[in-house]
Amino acid sequence: MNRRAIRFLVFAAAAGLAAAAWISGEPGDGQAFRPALSEAVQPGSANAVVETSHPKMEQALTRLAETWKVRGADAARAFSHTRGIDIEDGRVRVVAEAAAIAGGTSVFPSARVVAARISSLGGTVASSFRGLVEAFVPVAALESLAGHPLVSYLRRPLRPRPMTVSEGVARIGANLWGDLSPFHISGRETKICVLDLGFMGYESLKGSELPSDVVVRSFRADRDPEAGEDHGAACAEIVYDVAPGAKMFLANFSTEGEHRDAVNWILSQGFDVVSYSMGWINAGDGKGTGPISQDAQQVSDNGTAWVGAAGNSALSHFIGDFNDPDDDGWMEFPNGTEFLSWTVPALVPTSAFLNWDDWGTWNPLTYEYSGSSQDFDLYFYVFDNGAWRLMDQSVGLQTGTQWPTEDLSEWTFPQTTSWAVRIRRKNATRICRMEVFVDGNSGPIANDVPQESILVPADAAGSISVGAVDWSNDQREPYHVYSSEGPTKDGRIKPEFCAPSGVSTKSFGPRNFYGTSASTPHVAGAVALLRQKTSLSLSKILEILAARAVDLGDPGKDDIYGAGRINVKK
Amino acid sequence: MRRASLALVLGGAVAASAAVRVSIMGGYAAAMEWSSAHDFGISAAAELDLTNFLAVGARLTHSSVPIPAGASSGTELSQGRLRITPVALFLQFRWPGAGRLKPYLAAGGGYSFNSHVLAAEAAAAWDLVGFSVEEKVENTTVVFAGAGFDLAVGPRLFFNVHAQIIVAPLSGTWTLTDTVTGEKATGSMSGSNGLNSLVAGIGLKYQF
Numbered sequence: 001m002n003r004r005a006i007r008f009l010v011f012a013a014a015a016g017l018a019a020a021a022w023i024s025g026e027p028g029d030g031q032a033f034r035p036a037l038s039e040a041v042q043p044g045s046a047n048a049v050v051e052t053s054h055p056k057m058e059q060a061l062t063r064l065a066e067t068w069k070v071r072g073a074d075a076a077r078a079f080s081h082t083r084g085i086d087i088e089d090g091r092v093r094v095v096a097e098a099a100a101i102a103g104g105t106s107v108f109p110s111a112r113v114v115a116a117r118i119s120s121l122g123g124t125v126a127s128s129f130r131g132l133v134e135a136f137v138p139v140a141a142l143e144s145l146a147g148h149p150l151v152s153y154l155r156r157p158l159r160p161r162p163m164t165v166s167e168g169v170a171r172i173g174a175n176l177w178g179d180l181s182p183f184h185i186s187g188r189e190t191k192i193c194v195l196d197l198g199f200m201g202y203e204s205l206k207g208s209e210l211p212s213d214v215v216v217r218s219f220r221a222d223r224d225p226e227a228g229e230d231h232g233a234a235c236a237e238i239v240y241d242v243a244p245g246a247k248m249f250l251a252n253f254s255t256e257g258e259h260r261d262a263v264n265w266i267l268s269q270g271f272d273v274v275s276y277s278m279g280w281i282n283a284g285d286g287k288g289t290g291p292i293s294q295d296a297q298q299v300s301d302n303g304t305a306w307v308g309a310a311g312n313s314a315l316s317h318f319i320g321d322f323n324d325p326d327d328d329g330w331m332e333f334p335n336g337t338e339f340l341s342w343t344v345p346a347l348v349p350t351s352a353f354l355n356w357d358d359w360g361t362w363n364p365l366t367y368e369y370s371g372s373s374q375d376f377d378l379y380f381y382v383f384d385n386g387a388w389r390l391m392d393q394s395v396g397l398q399t400g401t402q403w404p405t406e407d408l409s410e411w412t413f414p415q416t417t418s419w420a421v422r423i424r425r426k427n428a429t430r431i432c433r434m435e436v437f438v439d440g441n442s443g444p445i446a447n448d449v450p451q452e453s454i455l456v457p458a459d460a461a462g463s464i465s466v467g468a469v470d471w472s473n474d475q476r477e478p479y480h481v482y483s484s485e486g487p488t489k490d491g492r493i494k495p496e497f498c499a500p501s502g503v504s505t506k507s508f509g510p511r512n513f514y515g516t517s518a519s520t521p522h523v524a525g526a527v528a529l530l531r532q533k534t535s536l537s538l539s540k541i542l543e544i545l546a547a548r549a550v551d552l553g554d555p556g557k558d559d560i561y562g563a564g565r566i567n568v569k570k
Numbered sequence: 571m572r573r574a575s576l577a578l579v580l581g582g583a584v585a586a587s588a589a590v591r592v593s594i595m596g597g598y599a600a601a602m603e604w605s606s607a608h609d610f611g612i613s614a615a616a617e618l619d620l621t622n623f624l625a626v627g628a629r630l631t632h633s634s635v636p637i638p639a640g641a642s643s644g645t646e647l648s649q650g651r652l653r654i655t656p657v658a659l660f661l662q663f664r665w666p667g668a669g670r671l672k673p674y675l676a677a678g679g680g681y682s683f684n685s686h687v688l689a690a691e692a693a694a695a696w697d698l699v700g701f702s703v704e705e706k707v708e709n710t711t712v713v714f715a716g717a718g719f720d721l722a723v724g725p726r727l728f729f730n731v732h733a734q735i736i737v738a739p740l741s742g743t744w745t746l747t748d749t750v751t752g753e754k755a756t757g758s759m760s761g762s763n764g765l766n767s768l769v770a771g772i773g774l775k776y777q778f
């Protein structure tokens with residue numbers, strides 16, 4: 001299948017973040033101070049601090065004091081960020097543990113002495129309880145305080161670990177379900193599987209952002225559930241935020257074959273819901289057939305809710321009949337040129353995918369298309385020195401057994417520039433409908449057609465497909481216009497729902513998870529929530545969710561918002 | 571004449587000093603399926619001596635116990651208040667003797683009027699997410715067994731201590747309705763011992 005160049009996209013990790021960046025023009029909050037972090041702790045860097053220790057002071061404070069003394073306040077502040085230490089006006093918040101006075105057992109008198117010592121050093125006592133004195137102490141005085149005979153240990157205050165909850169949870173009303181006891185559920189456990197590329201960092205999320213008993217399964221050849229990819233972890237966080245009582249499974253894959261293995265496993269597990277924040281291009285005819293859509297359909301037919309992302313391709317998509325008025329063999333696009341162009345930032349990889357409506361017949365038993373006979377080729381250009389320069393071409397043969405697809409991938413250029421494709425008719429006996437997807441673009445492509453940009457397998461009839469709206473106001477504009485739109489190629493309305501995007505996760509940072517990838521787990525979690533708390537059947541749950549959805553756009557179900565923004569409250 | 575007829579039917583010896591007693595008691599009640607479900611129960615009874623050691627009677631009991639949150643699991647009741655009011659006929663065996671203390675054992679059966687009202691906070695929580703919930707508990711036949719003693723505190727007045735276990739099946743239905751679409755999920759609740767309850771208390775008994 002590789003020769004057919006089926007490509008999958010990870011929505012939010014790359015496209016979503018990139019989309020957020022280029023649409024908003026602002027970096028994510030979490031990225032702003034990271035360079036300072038790495039600079040401060042990089043061994044051997046200018047800011048590196050000689051390892052040191054103090055028998056009565058926590059090492060982080062020891063290093064802070066040493067950095068303050070040796071490299072000055074700015075270096076100490078940079079270091080403090082790496083250890084969660086807050087410095088204000090040259091003072092740091094610490095806890096001094098008082099030691100009992102020799103011969104005594106009570107620490108109360110010692111604590112009073114320690115508090116007085118802190119004041120004499122220019123500090124301020126914030127609170128005192130038994131033998132613990134919490135205070136703001138000048139960084140320069142830390143060593144002196146630690147050296148006091150009645151201070152047994154000096155450390156940072158303990159702090160609760162903040163939980164990151166998607167803003168979408170309250171938006172859709174899932175928070176109101178938290179205290180509800182399940183109503184007549186006969187010992188049934190609601191099981192939800194997040195199927196993704198990787199769950200990097202999931203171990204550190206267990207017990208806080210993910211359930212402690214999360215089950216992880218890798219279908220990759222290397223059996224690596226993390227796979228250097230945190231996209232799945234962020235999705236799983238949202239599922240857990242929405243439906244915290246569900247039993248959660250994480251499964252990852254990297255290829256079509258591994259996808260099939262994962263789906264076979266899913267079919268055997270009896271999951272209630274699968275959350276699938278991924279999409280594929282050139283992997284099917286857009287009518288719900290093809291191997292990936294077939295996988296989704298099988299899971300759905302098995303009684304599991306397959307909740308899948310619609311895609312982030314509304315601004316990266318063209319579809320239209322092959323048009324060649326000058327009969328030179330090259331397609332002319334609606335703007336009168338033979339070049340379908342887009343802009344790509346410097347060094348950002350860009351790709352282009354072409355398919356046309358000559359998929360032939362899909363055999364659900366052999367998982368093959370056959371009967372393609374029309375042949376078109378794809379040519380890839382970069383705008384360099386004032387002219388289009390041909391960079392690559394995809395000219396696969398069509399002899400009846402090949403899929404009607406061409407693709408060119410992962411080209412980069414050192415400067416921000418325009419890229420373009422041209423489509424050439426090699427051997428066609430009828431007018432075919434040409435569809436182009438690109439990625440890497442920093443804005444809408446020329447001749448952009450948002451309609452029918454829904455990806456595979458969101459086109460499957462059984463897929464509960466999800467588009468994106470802003471978590472705060474249910475709007476697409478200006479940050480979520482990338483959300484793929486229906487209908488499917490055979491005219492079915494898609495997506496089914498839209499859901500919050502631009503939300504917070506521990507994996508991606510505050511309000512930094514964009515894309516239909518972020519929206520999908522909100523819907524998956526909503527389905528799981530109703531399965532978990534009620535004995536309603538899946539079909540009834542979907543009816544209820546459709547009825548409760550907040551209608552957006554045109555009245556009724558439409559190809560942009562589906563039934564509307566998911567909503568589980570009254 | 572009445573004593574003789576009853577004695578004939580029951581085949582026992584006619585008591586030398588037959589009497590009619592009425593009692594009323596109140597105290598503790600618990601729904602035995604839920605360890606934390608307990609509150610109060612009251613009971614009233616009328617007894618008629620058949621022999622020196624055997625009596626028949628009728629007992630009306632009412633117990634009201636809160637069913638805790640999280641109790642609902644398929645066929646069980648949800649958080650709320652369960653009220654069981656059995657009316658039962660019983661046969662009582664009284665320890666013969668002339669002392670002030672009269673222990674007894676009793677057993678019988680009858681019919682119980684039952685109801686379950688969902689906790690207001692639980693119903694409100696469901697309402698908040700757009701669902702109404704309802705549970706109906708059917709009336710059932712019951713059997714019970716009890717024990718106690720009467721302590722004479724006057725010529726006709728007794729201090730009474732009484733405990734009884736009521737064995738009753740649970741039979742009922744539940745309905746969850748989406749208030750937006752009207753979609754419903756329904757099911758039944760059943761269990762051979764689902765409404766078993768314990769009532770124990772103290773009271774007074776008067777002998778005519």
